[in-house]
Each structure stands twice: as structure tokens, then as C-alpha cells.
Amino acid sequence: MTQYHETILVVEDDVQIRNFIVFALKSEGFSCITAGNAQTALKKLVSEQIDMVLLDLGLPDVDGMEVIRKVREWSELPILVVSARDQDKEKAAALDAGADDYLTKPFSATELLARIRVALRHLYRSALPKTQAVCQVGELVLDMEKHAAFMEEQPLHLTPMEFSLMSLFMKNPGKVLTTSYIIREIWGNGYGTDTQALRTLMAGLRRKVEKTPANPQYLFTEVGVGYRLRDV
Amino acid sequence: MTKKNRENPAFAGIVVSIVTLCGATLGGYAFRAAGFLETNIVLLYILSVVITATLSQGFLYGIMTSVAATLAYNYFFTSPYHSLDVDNPGYMVTFVIMTIVSFVTSTLTSKMRENILAARRREEEAKELYRLTSQLVECGNLPGVSSAVAECVSHFLKCDAACVCFDEDGCPPETFVQQMGEGRQVQRVLVERDKYVRSLRALGDTGGIISEFYEYPIREEKLLGAVRLPKEQAAAFQESHRSFLDSAAKCTALALSRIHSLQSRIKSLHEIEQERYRGNLLRAISHDLRTPLSGIMGTAEVIVRMSDQEDPRYEMAEGIWKDARWLYSLVENILSLTRLQSGAPILNKEPQVVEEIVGGALEQMRRREPERKIEVDVPGEILVVPMDGKLIMQTLVNLLDNAAKHTPDNGQIKITVKKDQTDKFVTFKVSDTGDGITEEDLPKIFETFYTSRCRPVDARKGIGLGLSICKTIVEAHGGEITAQNRADGGGAEFIFTLPLE
Numbered sequence: 228m229t230q231y232h233e234t235i236l237v238v239e240d241d242v243q244i245r246n247f248i249v250f251a252l253k254s255e256g257f258s259c260i261t262a263g264n265a266q267t268a269l270k271k272l273v274s275e276q277i278d279m280v281l282l283d284l285g286l287p288d289v290d291g292m293e294v295i296r297k298v299r300e301w302s303e304l305p306i307l308v309v310s311a312r313d314q315d316k317e318k319a320a321a322l323d324a325g326a327d328d329y330l331t332k333p334f335s336a337t338e339l340l341a342r343i344r345v346a347l348r349h350l351y352r353s354a355l356p357k358t359q360a361v362c363q364v365g366e367l368v369l370d371m372e373k374h375a376a377f378m379e380e381q382p383l384h385l386t387p388m389e390f391s392l393m394s395l396f397m398k399n400p401g402k403v404l405t406t407s408y409i410i411r412e413i414w415g416n417g418y419g420t421d422t423q424a425l426r427t428l429m430a431g432l433r434r435k436v437e438k439t440p441a442n443p444q445y446l447f448t449e450v451g452v453g454y455r456l457r458d459v
Numbered sequence: 460m461t462k463k464n465r466e467n468p469a470f471a472g473i474v475v476s477i478v479t480l481c482g483a484t485l486g487g488y489a490f491r492a493a494g495f496l497e498t499n500i501v502l503l504y505i506l507s508v509v510i511t512a513t514l515s516q517g518f519l520y521g522i523m524t525s526v527a528a529t530l531a532y533n534y535f536f537t538s539p540y541h542s543l544d545v546d547n548p549g550y551m552v553t554f555v556i557m558t559i560v561s562f563v564t565s566t567l568t569s570k571m572r573e574n575i576l577a578a579r580r581r582e583e584e585a586k587e588l589y590r591l592t593s594q595l596v597e598c599g600n601l602p603g604v605s606s607a608v609a610e611c612v613s614h615f616l617k618c619d620a621a622c623v624c625f626d627e628d629g630c631p632p633e634t635f636v637q638q639m640g641e642g643r644q645v646q647r648v649l650v651e652r653d654k655y656v657r658s659l660r661a662l663g664d665t666g667g668i669i670s671e672f673y674e675y676p677i678r679e680e681k682l683l684g685a686v687r688l689p690k691e692q693a694a695a696f697q698e699s700h701r702s703f704l705d706s707a708a709k710c711t712a713l714a715l716s717r718i719h720s721l722q723s724r725i726k727s728l729h730e731i732e733q734e735r736y737r738g739n740l741l742r743a744i745s746h747d748l749r750t751p752l753s754g755i756m757g758t759a760e761v762i763v764r765m766s767d768q769e770d771p772r773y774e775m776a777e778g779i780w781k782d783a784r785w786l787y788s789l790v791e792n793i794l795s796l797t798r799l800q801s802g803a804p805i806l807n808k809e810p811q812v813v814e815e816i817v818g819g820a821l822e823q824m825r826r827r828e829p830e831r832k833i834e835v836d837v838p839g840e841i842l843v844v845p846m847d848g849k850l851i852m853q854t855l856v857n858l859l860d861n862a863a864k865h866t867p868d869n870g871q872i873k874i875t876v877k878k879d880q881t882d883k884f885v886t887f888k889v890s891d892t893g894d895g896i897t898e899e900d901l902p903k904i905f906e907t908f909y910t911s912r913c914r915p916v917d918a919r920k921g922i923g924l925g926l927s928i929c930k931t932i933v934e935a936h937g938g939e940i941t942a943q944n945r946a947d948g949g950g951a952e953f954i955f956t957l958p959l960e
Contacts, residue, residue, distance in 0.1 A: 243754030250761045315807075315849075333753035333787060336760045426812050430841045433814070441814040441837040441874075447822060448815035450848040451807075 231256040233278035233347065238268040238294070239309065240287055244332070248281065251336035252343075265289035269297060277304065279346060282326070284310040284317050291317075292324055299325035305346035309334075315451030322405045322452065329403065329452070345401035345458055362397040364459050367436065367445055369397045378436060388413065389432050396446070401458030403449050429454060472515035476524045479507035480531055487536055500536050501557055504528035508561040512568035521565025529558045584703045587615040591707055595714035601626065604718065605636040605684075606644060608711050612686055613638035616700055621672065621687040622711075623649065627719035629681065631656055637687070659685055665701070668693075675704050679712040683719075686711070738797045745794045752790060756783040792924040795853070796907065799931045806847045806935055813842040813876055813885065820855035821874075828863055834873040842878060844885050845960050850932045857925040858889040858953050865951070866893030884938065884959055890952035895944045904942050905930040929955070 235252055239245040240263050249259045260275055262268040265286050271277070280298065284291040295306055306326045310318050318329045327346050330339060362369045368377040374390060376383040385393060391413055395404065410418050410425055418424070429448075433440040447455045487500040508528050512521030530543065533554060538546050545551065594607035601624040608622040621637035631652045639645050649655065658669045659676055666675040666685070673693030675686040686708060688696075696704075759780035766773040814837050821833060855874070862872045870892040877886045896904060903909045910923040926942075933940040933955045940955035 241750060243750060244757070247754055247757030247761065250758060251764075254761055254765050313849075333749075333756060336757060336764055423810075426843070427841060430812060430814070439835055441817045441835040441876075442821045442833070443818050448812075448819055450811070450816065450819055450852060 231347075232258070234258040234260060234276060235343070236260045236262065236268060236271055236275075236277045236280045238262045238265070238281065238286065239283040240264060240285070241283070244283075244309075247336075248339065251339055255340060257343075265291075265294050268294060272298060272302075279305045279307070279343065279350075281307050281309060284308050284314060284321060292321060295321060295324045295326055303350075305350050307342055307346060319405050319407070319452050322403065323407055327402060341401070341458065349399065349402060362394075362400075364397065364400050364456060365445065369393055383435050385432070385435060388428060389435070392428060392432060393436075396454075396456035400456050403453050403455045405453040409453065468516040472511070472517070472520035475514045476511045476520050476527065479510045480504075480524065480527055483507040483528070484531055484535055487532075491536070497536070501532060501553065504532050505557065505561055505564065508565050509568055512565040513572060518566060518569045521569050522562060525558055525561030525565055528561055529554050532557065580699055584615065584699070584706070587611055587703070588706050588710065590614075592710050595710060598714060598718070599721075601632065601715070601718060602636065604711065604714055608686060608707065609636045609638045609644060612688070612704070612707055615703055616688065616692070616696070618689055618692040620689075621647070622684065623687065624677075624684040624711075624715055625656075625682065627723055629656075635687070656682075675708060677708045677712050677715065679716050683712055683715045738801055741793050742797045742801075745790045745797070748790045749787070749794075752783055752787045756780060756787055759783055789924075792928060796924050796928050796931065799928065799935065806850065808845050808847055808936075810843045810845050811848040811851075813837065813844055816846070816848055816852050817855065817874060817876065819848075819852045820859060823852070823856050824859050824863070827860070830868065831863055831872065833859065834871060836873065836875040838876065838878060842876065842885060844957050846936060846957055847932075851936075851957070854929045854932050854955070855887070855889070857929050861925055861953075862889055862891040862893065862951070865895075866891040870950075878959075879956070882959065884956045886954060886956050888952055888954045890945060890950060892950040894951075895949070896942060896951045901942065901944075905940065929953075933957070 235257050237245055237248050237252070237259055239248065239261075245261055245263075249261065252259050260271055260277065262271055265288050268280070268282070272280070280294075282291055282294055286294075291308060295308075298304070298306060305328075308318065308321045308326045308329045309332060310321075310329060311332055318331075322329065327349065328342050330342055360370065360372050362371065366379045368380075369390075370376070371394060376385050376390065376393060392409070395409065395412055406422055406425055410421065413428075414421070414424070429446070430440070433443060433446050436445055437443045445457050447457065449455055483500075483503040483506065486503045490499050490503070505528070508521060508524045511524040512518075515521065533543055533545065533550070534541060537550050588611075591607060591611040594611065595604060598604045598607060605622040605624050609620050612620040612622070619638050619640070621635055623631060623635040625631055631649055633649060633652075634646045635649050636644055637647055655669065659674060660682060662669075662674060662676055664676065664678070666673060668674070668690050671690065672687035673690045675688065676682060677684040677686065686704060759776050762776035763773060763780060766776060817835060817837060821835070824831065824833060859872065859874070866872060872889070872891045875886075875888040875890070877888075879886055900909075905926050906923075907927040908923040909927075930940050937958045938956045940953065942951065942953050944950070945952050
């Protein structure tokens with residue numbers, strides 16, 4: 228088991244949930260700094276050495292988005308947002324503003340740690356000088372140089388666009404990608420809300436990759452937010 | 460004189476006739492002795508005819524008296540006296556004219572008398588109906604109406620009438636009110652109510668006799684009650700009495716309709732108030748339960764992760780975690796339902812790819828029951844349907860959860876999605892090879908808080924909200940949901956449709 232040592236800033240106004248998060252993180256070896264509102268959070272971010280932020284979107288004083296924006300002005304540190312069940316638009320907006328992933332209340336310690344793990348891996352990988360030639364998630368293999376994809380060693384005949392999409396996922400395994408982010412990356416700017424094309428592309432990709440497109444094992448849909456490739 | 464008239468009109472008529480004729484004759488002698496003109500005697504007889512016509516019933520006595528008057532005048536006052544002969548033929552003209560005048564005056568007088576009597580009767584009737592209507596306007600309940608009707612009808616028809624008023628569901632009351640003489644009313648028990656209602660329904664609009672009473676139904680489209688009259692007296696009723704009964708029944712029908720709709724409105728307002736209160740209460744409680752529950756859930760899970768499996772605390776913490784999780788989903792269900800049922804549910808309808816929603820539901824099921832294998836049958840084409848993705852996913856999860864609760868571990872659960880041939884809607888089916896649905900559960904299965912009495916032994920008792928939520932969600936989308944047992948036996952299937960818009 229990996230022994231974590233990072234310091235996580237937990238910004239959550241609800242005491243019981245904050246305590247639970249701190250327990251869960253400390254038991255895995257993380258150090259925790261807490262803040263009950265945005266003001267305190269920003270202060271701590273400046274004064275302390277923090278590796279990751281866990282941010283509740285329902286803060287009393289300042290909109291969570293503001294915090295994200297402020298942080299992103301000077302840091303790329305991972306931000307995980309915590310939201311209530313029906314806050315899809317806020318989730319998507321937070322992700323587009325620079326948050327890395329989200330958790331929906333109530334979440335289990337398992338989910339929390341899974342997301343943190345993904346975010347940390349992403350952080351460390353982006354520090355590496357070059358991108359890998361071959362990526363693998365489960366039985367899915369992508370060869371970036373040869374532009375080839377394989378599932379259980381059988382070749383998948385992906386179109387160029389499908390391949391771009393797949394490599395985008397492969398660079399962010401386990402992390403949610405919002406629809407607007409994917410559209411921007413694949414099609415470029417100016418196609419903002421053309422979700423129809425993305426849906427069709429995703430459906431086509433699913434049919435090639437998954438045994439049962441309606442019961443996916445790799446490409447998951449986060450309704451109202453985006454898509455996620457399963458973690459390694 | 461009036462009493463005599465009612466009891467024996469014939470006797471009265473004859474008596475009046477004879478008395479007035481005698482009076483006129485005597486007066487005639489007096490006039491002759493006083494030396495007055497003969498014409499005055501003629502006028503005396505005509506006067507007697509008029510008096511008779513006024514005081515007797517019908518035309519007969521007046522006419523009889525006319526003839527008798529002429530004969531009497533001939534007999535007593537024309538020479539030769541005390542005989543019906545006449546010396547002077549000129550008197551024949553007198554006789555003829557006298558008879559004609561008598562006839563005409565008697566007829567006119569009788570007619571006038573009849574008219575006056577009829578007008579008086581109508582005035583009585585109108586007064587009584589006005590009195591009845593005034594009392595009915597004041598009435599706020601059915602016993603009051605019965606009482607007012609019994610009193611007014613008795614007063615006008617001069618008998619001991621009674622009244623029965625049905626409630627808004629058409630059910631007869633247990634008692635009815637009967638007038639007993641002036642100023643006294645009694646409540647009597649209505650026996651054999653069903654039989655009574657049936658017999659009453661069978662009567663025509665004019666009513667008929669049922670055992671003790673003559674029943675006059677009160678109707679306004681449907682049967683609202685009846686006016687009950689003692690059958691002996693009812694036999695003697697004439698047209699005028701019937702017309703009064705008819706008007707009275709109509710007024711009463713109006714009053715009863717008014718009271719019924721008032722009572723219905725009060726009842727439904729009350730129900731709405733209750734419902735709203737209940738909804739608010741549930742919502743408030745559930746909301747306050749959520750946060751501490753999620754704290755308990757989360758912390759219990761952390762303890763589980765911290766402990767070794769051999770440690771007794773592992774199992775204990777796991778127990779706490781499972782219970783908290785179950786409670787949490789219960790609370791979430793209650794909140795969902797109250798939110799969905801509070802007036803217009805706010806749907807976030809967007810075009811969604813069906814297989815993505817199905818996939819999401821399956822993933823949630825995987826977290827709850829990782830051992831379950833669920834089959835999927837979805838069309839090859841990309842099916843896009845406008846829907847609130849989260850809510851439909853929740854519907855599918857509830858249906859799958861329900862199937863899992865009632866199907867053994869090695870049973871099959873399958874989701875099938877099909878586009879309908881008419882291209883108007885999409886059908887979702889969740890079928891299992893489990894216990895199926897019992898006959899008694901089938902019609903009530905989607906009701907709020909309904910839980911089946913047959914339950915797998917070990918399962919936790921649900922609160923009966925899952926299927927109710929499904930129904931609310933599906934219907935809010937304009938779709939339909941049904942439950943049935945599989946045609947090939949051995950399991951249940953739940954089918955719902957969503958319009959393709």
C-alpha cells in the first residue's frame with residue numbers, strides 16, 4: 228500500500244462531514260489542514276505548503292468558483308470539488324473553471340481516496356518531461372506512436388477522431404472530462420455546445436471498445452457532467 | 460258554514476238554496492204588503508240565486524235555484540196565486556228573462572267563486588313555498604333540510620309528512636324526520652335501507668307507495684331523497700297538492716345539491732391541507748436527518764478501513780455503516796418523493812443517449828450488488844430520448860433493486876429497451892426470474908407506502924417508496940408504467956414508456 232504524505236486542504240463548512248474526511252485522509256497518511264470558509268481557505272493556501280485542495284461548492288461566504296479561479300491564477304495544484312446531489316451545472320462549471328474532479332455527497336471513503344489517488348497521479352505525471360509512447364488501462368492498450376489501439380490484444384480500428392478522443396482519455400485515466408472540455412480538445416474552440424457530435428462519437432467508440440455498450444467497463448458516462456475512463 | 464261546506468257540499472248547497480228561496484218569498488210577501496213594485500220581488504229572487512251561487516260549490520245549485528226561483532215567483536206572486544198558471548201571458552216574458560238572468564248571474568258568480576278559491580290556493584302554495592325556500596337557504600346540513608321540508612309540507616298539505624335526505628354519495632341516512640302535529644317533530648329509524656333505496660329508484664317521477672308512506676322522490680338528475688306522506692291522506696290529494704309537492708321537491712333538490720357540493724369541497728380542501736402538511740413534515744425531517752447520517756456513514760466506513768478483519772470492531776463498524784447507508788437511502792427516497800409530488804415536479808429534460816443512462820444505472824447497481832449479473836438488450840442504433848437523465852436513471856435503479864430483492868442470487872435480471880413501431884415512444888422493460896407479483900399486490904404495487912406482505916425472509920422491510928417514485932417520475936415525463944407477471948411464468952416484469960416527443 229502506497230504511503231501518502233501529501234498535505235490536503237479540506238474546505239468544508241459542515242463539521243461532521245469535515246471530520247469524516249479528515250479521519251479518512253489521516254488514516255491513509257495524509258496531513259490535513261482545514262478551513263470552514265473561502266476566506267480562511269485562501270489565507271491558508273498562501274501561508275501553508277499545500278499539495279491538494281478539497282473544496283465544498285456550498286460554502287457560506289464565497290462562491291466556490293471564485294476560490295478555484297483565484298487558485299488557478301497562480302497554481303496548478305489539484306482541486307477536487309464536493310457538491311450536493313442536484314448541482315450538475317455547478318459541477319460542470321467548476322470543472323471547466325479548473326477543478327480536476329468532483330465528488331457527490333454522500334461519498335464513501337473509498338470513493339474519496341480513489342479520486343485523490345487519480346488526481347495525485349495526474350499531478351506527478353504532468354511533472355514528467357515527456358509523454359509515454361504506450362498507455363494501458365486494464366486490457367485497453369493505446370500505442371501513441373503507431374496510432375494503434377488494442378483490446379485484449381485484438382486490434383481496434385479507430386477513426387482518427389476516435390483515436391484522439393481515446394488518447395485524451397488515456398492521458399487522464401480515472402478523471403472526469405467535461406463535455407465542453409472534450410469538445411474543445413477534439414474540435415477546437417467555437418463548437419461550445421454541439422454535444423450531439425460528441426454523443427455520436429462516444430457511442431461509436433463505445434461500440435468498438437466495449438463488449439456491451441450499454442454496460443460499459445471502461446468508458447463511463449457522468450450524466451450532466453461528462454465522461455470518464457476507468458482508472459488503471 | 461265553511462265546515463259544512465267541506466263535509467257535505469251537497470247538503471250545504473240544498474240548504475242554502477231552500478233558505479234563500481224561503482227568505483226571498485217571505486220578503487216578497489212583505490213587499491207586497493208594503494205596496495212595493497213587483498219588480499222588487501223579482502230582484503229578491505235573483506238575489507237569492509246569487510247568494511246560493513256564492514255560497515255553494517259548483518254550478519249546479521245556482522242553476523237549480525234559478526229554476527226554483529222562477530217557479531216560486533210564478534206560484535206565489537203571479538195571479539192566480541198558489542198555482543203555476545198565469546192569467547197575464549206577459550208574465551211569460553218575465554219568467555224567461557228572470558230565468559236567463561238567474562242562469563247568467565249564477566254561472567258568473569260560481570265562476571268568480573272558483574277563481575277566487577283557486578287564487579287563494581295558489582297564494583297559499585306560493586307563501587308556503589317561500590317559507591320553505593327561506594328555511595332551506597338557512598340550512599347548512601341535511602337534518603336541517605329534512606326538518607324544514609317535513610314542517611312546510613305538513614303545514615300545507617295538512618298531514619304528518621316526513622322527509623329523507625341522502626348524503627353526497629347517495630347513501631340513505633339512518634334516521635328520518637317526521638312531523639307529528641303542530642310544532643312537534645320526531646326522528647324515526649329508517650329500516651331496511653338498501654331495499655328502500657332500490658324501491659325508491661324504481662318509482663317514477665310522481666312517486667308511489669312503499670309500505671307505510673306515499674313516497675315522492677326528490678331528484679336533480681340523480682336521486683337525492685324523498686318526501687314521505689301518510690298513504691291514507693295521500694290518496695285524497697288533488698292536482699293542486701301535486702303541483703305543490705313538485706315545486707317543494709325541486710326547491711329541496713336545489714338545497715340538497717348545494718349542501719352536498721359544500722361538504723365535498725370542505726372535504727377535499729381538508730385532504731389537500733393534510734397532504735401538504737404531511738409533505739412538509741416529511742421534507743423537514745428528512746433534510747435534518749441527512750447530514751448526521753452521512754457523517755455516521757462516512758466515519759463508520761473509516762473505522763472499517765482502519766480495522767483488521769479479525770478485529771471485532773470491523774464487523775461492528777460494518778454493521779453501523781450498512782444500517783446508516785440503508786437509512787440514508789430511505790431518507791433520500793422520502794425527499795425525492797416529496798419533492799416530486801409537491802405540485803409540479805421540475806424536470807431537467809434534455810436529450811440523453813439511452814445506453815448511457817442504462818449504463819449509469821448498471822454501474823450504480825454494481826456498487827450495491829457487485830455479484831449480480833444483469834443482462835442488457837439495447838438497440839444497435841444510437842437512441843436519443845428527451846428525459847431527465849438522473850431521474851430516469853433513478854427509476855431504473857429502483858426497478859433493478861426491486862428485481863434483485865425478489866430474485867434469488869442465481870436468477871436472471873434483464874433490461875430491454877425498444878423503440879416502438881409507431882416511433883412515438885421508447886419502451887423500457889426490467890424483467891426477472893424471481894418470485895413474481897401476487898394477485899393481491901398487483902393493483903396496489905405502485906401506491907405510496909405500499910409494501911407487499913410476502914417478502915423474502917431476510918430482506919429489510921422497505922418503506923414502499925421505490926416503485927411509487929418510479930411511477931411519479933415516469934408519469935411526469937408523460938409516459939406510463941405497468942407491472943405484470945411474465946407470460947411464460949416464473950418472474951415479474953416492469954415496463955415503462957417514454958415519449959420520443
